[in-house]
Amino acid sequence: MAVLSESQGDSYTFMQNNPGEFLLTGCADKSGYDSETLEGFEKCINVAITNHSPEVITLTTDKESDKTVGVDAFSDLDLKFIEVEQPSRGQLIVNQARNTLTYRPLNHYDYLMDTDGAETQKVFVRLEGGGEVVKRYLNIEVNGTATLPTCHDGNSVSVAPANPAIAVTVDPDQCVELDAAAYGENGYWDLLKSPLDSFLIYAGLEEGTSVLRFKYPQYGDLHFMWCYGLNDCESDTWKVVSSLTDDAVISSPTLEALTSQSEETVSATITRSVQIENEVNYTAPDPITYEWSLTDSTYGEHRVLNLLTSEKHLDFDLPANTRNFKLEVRAINGAYQDDYFGNSSKGFNVSQYLYARGARTDAPTAIVRVNGEEYNGETSKRVNLDVADAKQVSFDASATVFKSDNPFNRSFFVAAASLVAESTYQLSETYTHDLSSGQVQPVTLCAQNDYRWSYVDNSCITFIIYPGE
Known part of the structure; x- marks a missing residue:
């Protein structure tokens, strides 16, 4: 149990009474929200605090043999692996269901062995399930001596x-x-x-x-x-x-693009899969592994999972409440995994979003008035806007914010001076876009509340603006 003291202004005293990982979220309420100054708008900050357990789990193997342990080696609770620190030598791999952990020495380990016949590496392992988070240290003991000659001044x-x-x-x-x-x-x-x-x-x-x-x-x-x-x-x-x-040398494995999923439920276990491009013609001296990273993008970027698998599939447990998850996967050719040697050998990252939102129906509809005409996200997703002779275009999305009862409704604009220029972001109900560049320019309005809705929810409209000559 973690105890949070009474507020002391803008500070709190946090006491950790048991090992685990805790995420503190502090938010200001919206009761004093001012639409012009944006004062009082909800602001949240996440602070991750970890209390390590002094208990250390030991895994013993030799330099040629894989060794597997289950969740029960770390805890008697019903947990799954969610984050495993990779050792500097070898790999720690979880299975699809995330309930076993395998150490693989890899074939380039041999000459690194010390002369005393054993070497130990220490990494952390994090498990989660049923509201419980357990973090343990794992000692990896590899027995054996090098069979290749050591380096000396004669060779x-x-x-x-x-x-x-x-x-x-x-x-x-x-x-x-x-x-x-x-x-x-x-x-x-x-x-x-x-x-x-x-x-x-x-x-x-x-x-x-x-x-x-x-x-x-x-x-x-x-x-x-x-x-x-x-x-x-x-x-x-x-x-x-x-x-x-x-x-x-063996080239890097490249993954096929993933598709974002926007209709997931909450409190469910889902499976995601990846595929190597042109796999039938791809060969590698060592097994391909896949690195999975899951980030909660709802209130910033908080990593909730980071694992390595030898399978192309991984099970994910969606949370009990609405969240935006960003999933990144890359394929790794084990024989050439050391990118700090100047090797561009790791597979490309492939990202997708997992939207866990359950049966919510409170997506705010994007409504915006432009040059006297109103556009609605239900009927308009992309609008070509011809504004010949105009120097500016004004957008008014105030109806988006206050048409719903959700007090966290808000609107923001993303705009650029051209289709290839860097975008700017403005959190507001109104926006004036300058057309001085004279190029075709995009402006996107999106409506959100405590969840990041998208075009499929009628919450975004993109305007492609064609200025006059």
Whole structure:
């Protein structure tokens, strides 16, 4: 149970009595709403607070074997996985029903093993169900030692520093040596275009050493610097490139476009599926995995799910109240998953919206008066507007806001100076559009309340304005 104190002006005291994740939502009411100044309009802020459990779950396997655990390893409640932090080496994969979790070491793990015969990674796992949220830490213990030779001064290609850097080409899995001993002792390695900490973790390197030895990743290029502080680096740099070309590596899997769903119910479990484009002709050295991310866009962007699957399908539990969910999915080729090496290897994101709204019938109808004529979202979705000789076009949507009993009804306009120009957003009941650009220009009016309705609900109208010559 979480206890929220009485209000202390605009602040609260929040006491967490049990582990879990809590979302605090604070809103101002609309009782003092002024349509001209917009003072008093409902404003909400979400604050996510996590209270970690000290309990740690341990998963033990070897470097060649997958290992699966169920929800019962984390809790005796009826829960499902909703967020799993990915380890730096290997993958954590859930099944379609989100009740099992599998660790997959992947085939490029071998040479990273330490000589002591085991390595441990710590990640967090979040589960949810029946109003309960449980967050646990998971220790992944991988047993085994490297069978490939380690990198040492006798089997490593030396890369010399220079200004500008002279690129050295190496083959896959070839050992490389970079030596900064000739420079200042208090320096550290940095990497252009990529976060070095990600590379250090993957390659099993330790920070604070002037000599780096590592096996080169699959493809891409690495450009190293020796630095002493922000924007304080040696002019000499080291550059390593792979002998592989784009034609010699497996391309990224691309997903077919998804279709937004606008007629979902609340409190239901639904299934979404993805498909790889031209899959019959696509091959990969490792199984394809799919990364799913679900964001609640109702009051900002709050992530409610982030998981990796080996299946093309995933079950989602819609909430008990109206929400706008944005779903993003991307396909990952496991053998080339390391985009911080300069590899453009991950599948494209494909987004869709899941509208969970139940049996609500209070969608505000878009009503707007333009140049003395009234347009209604029930009969007009897209209007071509010829305004020859006009310098401005005025829109009045006040009827949209106050025709319904819902006190949260509002209207907003999205406009641009041309069909390809950046759009501007204005929350108001009236709007005046400047036609000075002389180009064909779009203006969209949408009506909303506590839910983001759309064209299918008669809540939006787009005007394509054709100014005079």
